[in-house]
Amino acid sequence: MICLPDDAAVAAVGDLGPDVDVIEWDGSGEPPPQFTDVEFWVPPYLAVLPDAATIARAGRLQVIQVLSAGVEPWLDRVPDGVTLCSGRGIHGSTTAELAVAGLLAVRRELPRFVDAQRAHEWEQQPRTGSLVEAPVLVLGAGDIGSRVATALRAFDAEVAVVARHARPGVHGMDELTELLPTQQALVVCVPNTPQTRGLVSAEVLAALPDGAIVVNVARGQIVDQDALLAELGARRLYAFVDVTDPEPLPADHPLWDAPNLLLTPHVGGGTIGWERRAYRLAGQQVRRWLNREQLHNVVDAGY
Amino acid sequence: MICLPDDAAVAAVGDLGPDVDVIEWDGSGEPPPQFTDVEFWVPPYLAVLPDAATIARAGRLQVIQVLSAGVEPWLDRVPDGVTLCSGRGIHGSTTAELAVAGLLAVRRELPRFVDAQRAHEWEQQPRTGSLVEAPVLVLGAGDIGSRVATALRAFDAEVAVVARHARPGVHGMDELTELLPTQQALVVCVPNTPQTRGLVSAEVLAALPDGAIVVNVARGQIVDQDALLAELGARRLYAFVDVTDPEPLPADHPLWDAPNLLLTPHVGGGTIGWERRAYRLAGQQVRRWLNREQLHNVVDAGY
Numbered sequence: 001m002i003c004l005p006d007d008a009a010v011a012a013v014g015d016l017g018p019d020v021d022v023i024e025w026d027g028s029g030e031p032p033p034q035f036t037d038v039e040f041w042v043p044p045y046l047a048v049l050p051d052a053a054t055i056a057r058a059g060r061l062q063v064i065q066v067l068s069a070g071v072e073p074w075l076d077r078v079p080d081g082v083t084l085c086s087g088r089g090i091h092g093s094t095t096a097e098l099a100v101a102g103l104l105a106v107r108r109e110l111p112r113f114v115d116a117q118r119a120h121e122w123e124q125q126p127r128t129g130s131l132v133e134a135p136v137l138v139l140g141a142g143d144i145g146s147r148v149a150t151a152l153r154a155f156d157a158e159v160a161v162v163a164r165h166a167r168p169g170v171h172g173m174d175e176l177t178e179l180l181p182t183q184q185a186l187v188v189c190v191p192n193t194p195q196t197r198g199l200v201s202a203e204v205l206a207a208l209p210d211g212a213i214v215v216n217v218a219r220g221q222i223v224d225q226d227a228l229l230a231e232l233g234a235r236r237l238y239a240f241v242d243v244t245d246p247e248p249l250p251a252d253h254p255l256w257d258a259p260n261l262l263l264t265p266h267v268g269g270g271t272i273g274w275e276r277r278a279y280r281l282a283g284q285q286v287r288r289w290l291n292r293e294q295l296h297n298v299v300d301a302g303y
Numbered sequence: 304m305i306c307l308p309d310d311a312a313v314a315a316v317g318d319l320g321p322d323v324d325v326i327e328w329d330g331s332g333e334p335p336p337q338f339t340d341v342e343f344w345v346p347p348y349l350a351v352l353p354d355a356a357t358i359a360r361a362g363r364l365q366v367i368q369v370l371s372a373g374v375e376p377w378l379d380r381v382p383d384g385v386t387l388c389s390g391r392g393i394h395g396s397t398t399a400e401l402a403v404a405g406l407l408a409v410r411r412e413l414p415r416f417v418d419a420q421r422a423h424e425w426e427q428q429p430r431t432g433s434l435v436e437a438p439v440l441v442l443g444a445g446d447i448g449s450r451v452a453t454a455l456r457a458f459d460a461e462v463a464v465v466a467r468h469a470r471p472g473v474h475g476m477d478e479l480t481e482l483l484p485t486q487q488a489l490v491v492c493v494p495n496t497p498q499t500r501g502l503v504s505a506e507v508l509a510a511l512p513d514g515a516i517v518v519n520v521a522r523g524q525i526v527d528q529d530a531l532l533a534e535l536g537a538r539r540l541y542a543f544v545d546v547t548d549p550e551p552l553p554a555d556h557p558l559w560d561a562p563n564l565l566l567t568p569h570v571g572g573g574t575i576g577w578e579r580r581a582y583r584l585a586g587q588q589v590r591r592w593l594n595r596e597q598l599h600n601v602v603d604a605g606y
Binding site: 046093094096097098100101102104105107108110111113114116117118120121122123124125126127128129130131132133147148150151152154155156247248249251252253256257261262263264265266267270271272273274276277 | 349396397399400401403404405407408410411413414416417419420421423424425426427428429430431432433434435436450451453454455457458459550551552554555556559560564565566567568569570573574575576577579580
């Protein structure tokens, strides 16, 4: 039995044949009685997660296919023997798009021009920065980081990519410290894991040169937010953040008024039309499972 | 004899050998007396252009190497037998960067989030548009258009390129009309020529579907600005324009207050550091000419 989050998902996944039962659960309240028979479960995006006891009721559960790129909240809820699959690929393109949008908006000073437009002010030949021929460090070599790197290279940015393990075209994490002092931007695209939490520390930020831009489209917990706030307050660095710690950011939080900052409310992934990609992936995965093919996006134990 | 615009250009071009005389003229007032002996002239960027009679004083002139991508104002000033070279490649990367910055800022609604940030408002899961898997038409297959296409494809936009002549990967201008009704964005990156003036007409704009975004980083004269204003006023289309007709845009011009519009004051090319690319090209071209090698960026008569 397959459990999908809503009618739209059922319609998008389409016909699975006469022998496959499909139920719906939107993740709220109690699961439907048939949940105990579910073998392949697609929980809704960004739902309040059921507790481990509720999940354990699905005694025949084999696969949990989530629709978010990040799986961190699920890690201690997945019963033994159940395969957890991430939504890698659903949000990567839109999140990379937002990272580039925000990074370029900051470097090309678009918020300033929004104000000038409202004031009907045509400044003669104002000069802004640019990432053309500028060193940019992308932290993370997954779907998001790879797309960001490709896009920025279209403008001749000199992109270096850093990830856990060095490989051709990718620097290892041990090279991060030596790369930082020459970068004009640091784009954070790593998953939120125990290893990445606080990775962009006060020391990392301090190693960036004056005027560099920090972009975080991953998770707020990866960047030392207090240290970032101090760098922004000193007007030494610039930043674009789509994620904060906590979320939602309280109205009285000092980050709102930090200078040199563009902030969006976690809009990287959930654009209009994202369900099309989400349910397409869900449908592909369900069919792979039914056909006993290899699942994609399996989250390994060493995540 | 070589004529360069300023000290910085002379320093950047560097030593040309003992037999090559170099003079400077910033383009203002009368040219220096030695201008009559100039064979290779690099006028300053965006200067007030000397009239044809002044240019004709340089009776030994062989090459004019301008530092702008557009050469339209020069066409009727170039003496017979003198080669005109454009600044293609100097501004392409920064202009493409701005086109993508503005296009994504509009589609991902960054101006709205600037306001929300100032108001300390964290909207829960707002959903914006995205160009992921969206059809986008890039008008112009030159340096700028090619870079825009590459960048947008990094986010899985379905980019079609239209130029004067069809070739592999590029649609001909005769296919424009049939392509328009499915596009979510039209990015204008063609030079300003008699053939392109008014090319993005009221009919072209009307053929775009509701909600599409028009981007103009080329020249204001290429788009029918009154027709664009009407489409924006009806809130049927969106736009990002870095160029207007006229420039500077008068403070009382209705375009300033058009809804759905992001406007910047012709900042595509002249970013901090653009001279490095400009004088690098000038130096390469001077050396090619001295070595009797083929010049790059030669503007042909059929431009």
